[in-house]
Amino acid sequence: MHDVVIVGAGPVGLFLACELGLAGCSVLVLEREPEPGSPWRAYPLGMRGLFAPSVEAFHRRGMLHPLLTASGVHDDPGDNPDTDEPAPPRSVGHFAGMVLDPAKVDVAALPFRLPSPVPGFMMTSLEAVESVLSERAAKLGVEIRRGVTVSAIAQDEESVIVHAGEHDYAARWAVGCDGGRSVVRGLAGFAFVGTEPQFTGYTMLVTVADPEKLRPGINLTPTGMYVQMPTEGHIGMMDFDAGAFDRSQQPTRDHLQAVLRRVSGTDVTLSEVHLVSTFTDRALQTTTYRQGRVLLAGDAAHIHSPLGGQGLNTGLGDAMNLGWKLAATVHGHAPDGLLDTYTRERHPIAAWVLDWTRAQAAAMRPDPHGQAVQGLMRDLLGTRDGTTYVFEKMSGSSIRYDLGSEQSLVGRNAPDFRLGDGTRLSDLMQDGRGVALDFSTDRRLRDSATGQESRIRYAAGAARNDLGLGAVLVRPDGIVAWAGDRDFDRKAFERAVGQWFGTSES
Incomplete structure (x- = not known):
């Protein structure tokens, strides 16, 4: 029996698998597609943007350099290490x-x-992300089985049985990371609620007979929107037809040309269509991310339009949040209710993303x-x-997650504090443990709960900029769990350790 079966070997499922593997869990990933590669995952159709929290997540696990290389980014786009001011x-x-x-x-x-x-934003592709994560997962002992389709799920108080192909796979937990049309979501009985679409969107690779008639970049028009990407023939467009055309039929050249002419206000001509896919701004979310021993992450838990580029980033945030909590639960040292904080913290984030994309559709x-x-x-x-x-x-x-603290840094993604010897917080997080940073001169945390080396890494010393703090406790997902000023109460710190990491061990 595995500790966790993950359904879906996309970026979210693979990142979660890496987090669990790093924590010593036995993980099996089941993927419907027989091969990892596809034109829809490679550049340019698979192009995606990663914002700072996602980029930092890769950096904190030692995967940013491979990702930059796989994404064709060869310069150092981060801030100047010798400055005290972040770059615009x-x-x-x-x-x-x-x-x-x-x-x-x-x-x-x-x-x-x-x-x-590290860069505050970077362009990559699904292919690059998945290749880096697949290699990392293999090194961590994660097993990935491709070409298997899940058809049934059964669970009791102790385990989950996932039926895929001709086999039953037993695990203590199962996580659906199988996308917007999630099979796991339906089989496990999650309620999926929200709003219906206003537009049909198109992504396509085409040959344009007269490309000069289309303006480059993003073009918002009185009749919709079209985007002419840097890659020749890569075009996106949105037609406000209440989602009538989405996946209802295969778009023909004549249909695509008619839509492009309508939204661009030109008589542009498409001479050939190579690849095309449709999407909508349908915005739906499950009411909870957990049903017994089955959990959801990424598009399996929430779908929305790609406006603003939030989808991949939100899914990676789910994986980062869930990974260490599920691992602690598997290993039996999770404090009471820790796994329930996954839904409590991440559900509001996706709910906001859905509203953010709805607002953009309304403005368009x-x-x-x-x-x-x-x-x-x-x-x-x-x-x-x-x-x-x-x-x-x-x-x-x-x-910012609501962790019940009035301290304004608590619940936020931790800044990359730099100690006097040059060590950064990100350097201390590569093994997936929580981190206790003590900026005080008398190192008052050394003999406290951080003696539990199996779960928390301890580091002490003055920081180049400590933001006026004396100590900070950072969860494995990079979220500040507790922060104290220079006269901090050590007992308060110990309570925070107990709240998030369980009882200390000597």
């Missing part, structure tokens, strides 16, 4: 097709941001109401405060 963002994306100006982002207003050697509607909202947003994005607000939301800088 190089790319800030768009809101409802309205491109943000990086120069208008007030970096000083972003919460708890310290200089970091080709009617007087949508045009009025769009005009208002253009005015707001013309200001420094408006652009900073939208960037903070899109980039994940504003994410």
Whole structure:
């Protein structure tokens, strides 16, 4: 029997498998597709953007350099290591097709941001992400079986049986990471609720007879939106037809040309269609992420339009949050209720993402109401405060879990603190343990709960910038669990260790 069976070998399932494997769990990944490669996962169709929390997650597990290499990024796009000020963002994306100006982002207003050697945003592809994660999973002893389709799930108080192909796979836990049409979600009886679509979106590789008729980049028009990517013939478009065409039939060249002409307002001609896929802004979410011993992560738990590039990032956030909690539960040292905090912390994040994409779809509607909202947003994005607000939301800088603390850093993604010897917090997190940073001179944490070396790594010393703090406790997923000022109460720290890591061991 495995500790965990994961259904789905996409980025979310593989990242979760790596987290569990790093923690010493036995993991089996079941994937329907017989081979990992596909044109939809390779560049350019598989192109995706990773925001800071996702990039940091790879960095904290020692996988960023391989990911940069696999993504064709060969320079060092992070902050200058010798400066005390974070660099302004190089790319800030768009809101409802309205491109943000990086120069208008007030970096000083972003919460708890310290200089970091990693990029705050990077472009990659699903193929690159999956290749890096697959290699890492193999090194950690994760077993991946491809070409098997899950058809049944049964569970009791002790285990889960996943039936796939001709075999039954027994595990203590099962996690569905099998995408927006999740089989696991349906078989386990999760309720999936939300709103129906307003548009049909298209992603395609085509030959355009007269490409000069289309403007490059993102183009928001009175009748929809189209995007002409840097790669020749790679075009995206959105048609506000209430999702009528999505997967209902195979798009023909004539249909695609008619839609592109309508949304672009040109008489552009498509001479050949090579690949095409459709999507919508349907926004649905499960009411819980756990049913007994079955859990969900990524698109299996929440689907929405790709506006704002939140899908992959939200799924990776799920995997990072769930991994260490499920591993602690498997090993029997999880505090009471730890696994339930997965839904409690991550469900509101996805609910916000769904609303964020709904708001963008509303602003893009080709009617007087949508045009009025769009005009208002253009005015707001013309200001420094408006652009900073939208960037903070899109980039994940504003994410904060409610951990019951009034200390404003608690619940946030930890800044990359740098100690006097050059060691960074990210350097201390590569083995998947929590980290206790003691910036005080008398090292008052050394003889406290951090003696439990199996679960928490201890580091002491003055930091280049300690943000006015005396000590910080960071969970394995990079979230600050507790923070104290320079006169911190050691008992409060010990209570936080007990809350998140269980009783200390001598």
